[in-house]
Amino acid sequence: MLDLVVRNARLPDGRGPVDIAISGDRIAEIGANLAADARREIDAGGRLASPPFVDPHFHMDATLSLGLPRLNRSGTLLEGIALWGELKPQLTREAVIERALRYCDLAVAQGLLSIRSHVDVCDDRLLAVEALLEVRRQVADHIDLQLVAFPQDGLYRSPNAEANLERALDMGVDVIGGIPHFERTMEDGAASVKRLCAIAAERGLPVDLHCDESDDPMSRHIETLAAEATRLGLGSRVVASHVTSMHSMDNYYATKLIALIAESGMSVVPNPLINITLQGRQDSYPRRRGLTRIAELRAAGVNVAFGQDCTMDPWYPLGSADMLEVAHMAVHAAPMTSREAMAWAFDAVTVNGAAAMGLPDPRLRKGGPASLVVLQARDPIEAVRLKATRLCVIRKGRVIAETPPRRARLAVEGRPATVDPADYAPVAEDTDLRTAAE
Numbered sequence: 001m002l003d004l005v006v007r008n009a010r011l012p013d014g015r016g017p018v019d020i021a022i023s024g025d026r027i028a029e030i031g032a033n034l035a036a037d038a039r040r041e042i043d044a045g046g047r048l049a050s051p052p053f054v055d056p057h058f059h060m061d062a063t064l065s066l067g068l069p070r071l072n073r074s075g076t077l078l079e080g081i082a083l084w085g086e087l088k089p090q091l092t093r094e095a096v097i098e099r100a101l102r103y104c105d106l107a108v109a110q111g112l113l114s115i116r117s118h119v120d121v122c123d124d125r126l127l128a129v130e131a132l133l134e135v136r137r138q139v140a141d142h143i144d145l146q147l148v149a150f151p152q153d154g155l156y157r158s159p160n161a162e163a164n165l166e167r168a169l170d171m172g173v174d175v176i177g178g179i180p181h182f183e184r185t186m187e188d189g190a191a192s193v194k195r196l197c198a199i200a201a202e203r204g205l206p207v208d209l210h211c212d213e214s215d216d217p218m219s220r221h222i223e224t225l226a227a228e229a230t231r232l233g234l235g236s237r238v239v240a241s242h243v244t245s246m247h248s249m250d251n252y253y254a255t256k257l258i259a260l261i262a263e264s265g266m267s268v269v270p271n272p273l274i275n276i277t278l279q280g281r282q283d284s285y286p287r288r289r290g291l292t293r294i295a296e297l298r299a300a301g302v303n304v305a306f307g308q309d310c311t312m313d314p315w316y317p318l319g320s321a322d323m324l325e326v327a328h329m330a331v332h333a334a335p336m337t338s339r340e341a342m343a344w345a346f347d348a349v350t351v352n353g354a355a356a357m358g359l360p361d362p363r364l365r366k367g368g369p370a371s372l373v374v375l376q377a378r379d380p381i382e383a384v385r386l387k388a389t390r391l392c393v394i395r396k397g398r399v400i401a402e403t404p405p406r407r408a409r410l411a412v413e414g415r416p417a418t419v420d421p422a423d424y425a426p427v428a429e430d431t432d433l434r435t436a437a438e
């Protein structure tokens with residue numbers, strides 16, 4: 001007797017309808033019309049069953065703090081950092097835990113089950129580190145939570161940042177963070193990248209830097225990061241987050257740089273919601289979008305995954321733990337509207353994020369982990385378009401969240417009583433909307 005069977009599901013690669021048989025925390029079998037008795041059956045109704053969503057870039061110590069102690073009036077990154085600095089002395093361990101757990105509830109309901117969160121280590125009390133380590137322990141059955149020791153005020157610009165970062169790693173924080181573009185000088189920024197990569201090599205840990213989150217085309221710390229990743233053989237343990245400066249770089253230099261990034265084996269994590277709102281703030285018109293060069297990085301073979309970065313905090317007044325909203329924004333802001341690129345955007349918030357975080361491949365397969373989400377959509381593009389309802393969230397074989405399908409009731413005579421937003425006219429297979437720019 002199996003524990004659970006999800007019947008009549010479509011997979012992100014187009015296969016289906018299939019049944020997904022689950023025994024314990026593993027997928028026992030995937031196939032058409034499986035003859036299987038199970039304690040519970042879920043009818044996916046021809047909808048998409050996908051690996052859970054992954055957010056490889058978040059700030060759980062700041063989340064849901066919007067308005068504390070005041071709002072960000074300019075809407076800039078720098079005022080956000082200053083505002084967070086005002087809030088930091090007022091934080092309590094209990095309040096950070098409470099906000100983080102509320103966010104984790106939201107994340108689970110959205111099928112977001114793997115999160116890499118930065119945690120600020122520039123408060124000598126390391127109160128937020130203690131709080132998020134406790135949260136990591138409490139949510140372990142529901143969410144894979146990785147923590148990054150993040151010197152928000154600069155490794156060298158903040159007095160005790162390096163010592164605090166080492167202390168946080170000793171306490172069990174998983175990843176090394178940094179913010180080279182916020183150091184006082186370009187030289188300090190480059191030195192911080194080298195030091196942080198050296199610590200990563202010494203400790204055998206991943207390194208994930210806020211790198212060149214700037215409109216300044218001369219912010220080139222990504223070059224140093226790529227070179228150090230290659231020199232020290234850190235490869236896939238390295239993530240460069242944001243790299244918005246690449247948006248504004250000279251094309252010739254970008255061509256050289258992208259080859260260095262690809263050579264290093266690192267992942268790149270843009271944060272579309274935040275990049276489109278924080279970048280270009282000093283521009284008049286034309287106003288830059290500030291998203292990094294996603295299509296060119298992809299074409300070079302770089303693993304690109306999308307992060308959410310913020311939800312209701314000093315940097316961003318919106319957000320809902322919805323990684324499909326993140327993918328939706330990327331499709332617009334990049335822009336990338338070919339069917340191939342829109343389908344890829346779904347990978348960028350699922351399997352690519354898992355690769356960036358160093359997690360096992362989460363694709364649904366026989367023998368793989370029984371963690372998946374049933375969506376009110378038939379395929380990945382539909383899921384992105386609708387920011388589809390998560391009908392059922394399954395983690396290690398257990399149903400941990402369910403949401404009823406979204407339906408609109410029509411008041412027009414002669415029309416059906418209800419409409420499912422996922423009912424659409426499929427696009428012909430041979431339709432190719434790809435544009436030269438992509």
Ligand code: FE2
Binds near residue numbers: 057059118210309
């Ligand atoms: Fe961030």
